[in-house]
């Protein structure tokens with residue numbers, strides 16, 4: 247065994263502890279740890295400035311840790327990950343490659359392809375679960391289908407057996423010297439941070455410490471001191487009221503199994519002590535971890551969700567892809583203080599509280615009718631914890647795209663939310679200094695304030711702080727109109743397509759509200775697999791069953807009352823997209839991207855650089 251030469255391919259598993267690929271390699275032979283940075287392959291999901299800053303520092307941390315274990319992290323900048331891996335294999339004469347699974351659509355396609363190629367060349371490849379409590383193909387309902395509602399999914403998870411943290415800790419690594427054929431980049435040569443970004447990035451280091459050791463400390467600090475008040479604190483929008491673990495979890499600097507087990511242990515202790523509020527805090531925190539699991543579950547089983555909603559109802563929604571309002575939203579100049587404060591915090595720090603994410607995202611979609619994909623991409627570009635799966639889940643949740651998310655017609659008013667979640671106006675004052683002197687009574691709706699109050703506060707609406715970009719009533723009317731338009735287009739499409747008419751019969755069945763979601767079969771007689779199978783599964787077209795039909799809509803639409811919406815660049819009625827939507831394989835998802843982008847509006851590129859700026863307590 248000691249003679250084995252093994253490549254450990256690091257990606258978003260930048261830790262030593264509970265790292266199954268690293269443990270397996272360390273146990274079985276001599277190890278070459280490698281990180282390959284291949285910007286070309288990231289495509290439209292090339293990480294933003296703050297996310298790359300985090301990655302750079304986390305890699306530095308990991309590199310130092312591996313050095314102290316006796317090895318060295320090889321950093322490679324490449325045009326092709328496969329070519330880089332093959333060069334590493336050649337350079338050390340490796341016979342095996344190991345890595346941990348990723349579930350986003352881009353990685354699924356790439357990893358599957360790389361695995362196939364390596365195996366064809368006679369290289370042994372093993373992949374492991376290091377990112378999830380349960381693999382996305384392990385959890386299914388009693389019919390063997392993939393869940394499309396979070397609560398049912400999470401209830402099932404909570405009753406399943408979970409693998410404990412069993413991977414042997416790595417104390418020492420047998421180094422594997424490379425021949426001169428491959429170039430070991432310095433961390434700077436990887437190009438994760440541009441020269442122009444350095445000064446803005448320097449501020450990030452004051453608030454955050456990337457690296458798995460810091461992740462471990464953050465987890466311990468949270469579990470020991472803050473978990474007990476999570477239920478109450480998670481509702482506060484200012485300050486550090488939640489765990490702040492998201493960037494660590496995204497880059498795999500802390501094992502989610504460890505997070506789960508530490509929380510569960512506290513929960514059991516508190517239950518024994520009769521501390522029911524502590525128990526409740528642990529339940530809510532585990533639920534948050536469950537949402538992260540669910541985001542991967544949805545992306546894996548429905549790999550089109552980075553491009554299209556899970557529910558097909560939004561297919562005909564007349565979005566307003568208006569660059570001016572998109573810019574006002576990005577710059578925090580909508581005239582709604584809570585929204586603007588959130589967007590300025592996001593730009594300045596790369597992080598905002600979940601509640602603020604929901605508020606600003608809902609505003610973009612419901613008030614401005616901006617395509618949810620634009621918002622998703624902007625978050626992707628600007629968040630420190632930018633995580634494709636969680637970002638998709640968040641945006642689909644707020645835009646009426648999930649059967650258990652906010653309804654499309656639900657419209658929360660930022661003024662009311664401001665009074666509820668920022669009652670003293672402290673959050674707004676922190677991020678909008680131009681409103682700092684506004685009395686609390688008016689701070690969330692300065693447009694209603696008497697002129698004398700505005701004057702005394704030094705606020706001139708339209709001059710040093712914008713007037714509301716759209717009036718609440720007008721926004722509500724516009725959203726209602728858009729929904730009617732969507733139904734009208736849907737009805738026209740139904741009438742135009744004979745295929746579609748057939749499907750509508752299915753839609754008439756009572757209680758079949760979610761039938762617009764393709765059914766994904768995870769477990770049937772033909773596909774039985776064991777829990778904790780080491781191999782990465784790939785979503786397959788055979789897994790999709792059932793028809794794609796839309797939710798039931800009112801039969802009569804007052805078409806005459808509807809104003810034509812000219813901005814509708816979405817799918818035109820009658821164009822059947824059924825084939826595309828049924829394509830759920832990772833492979834077809836990538837190929838499909840080309841086709842789809844021709845028909846629908848694309849996400850504005852480099853949206854971050856355009857930014858002119860240097861119901862329910864159980865909701866997500």
Ligand SMILES: Cc1cc2nc3c(=O)[nH]c(=O)nc-3n(C[C@H](O)[C@H](O)[C@H](O)COP(=O)(O)OP(=O)(O)OC[C@H]3O[C@@H](n4cnc5c(N)ncnc54)[C@H](O)[C@@H]3O)c2cc1C
Nearest residue numbers: 488489490491492534535538600603632633636637640866
């Ligand atoms: C529109 C929108 C976009 C979002 N984009 C991202 C993103 O790009 N990256 C990201 O990590 N989270 C995203 N979230 C989820 C959530 O806002 C953050 O995970 C959370 O605010 C991170 O703070 P925390 O670590 O202190 O969370 P805590 O409340 O302490 O939760 C602990 C962990 O649970 C997970 N979690 C909590 N809430 C969610 C959730 N709603 N969805 C998925 N996972 C969750 C995170 O990993 C988080 O670190 C988004 C939410 C919305 C509404």
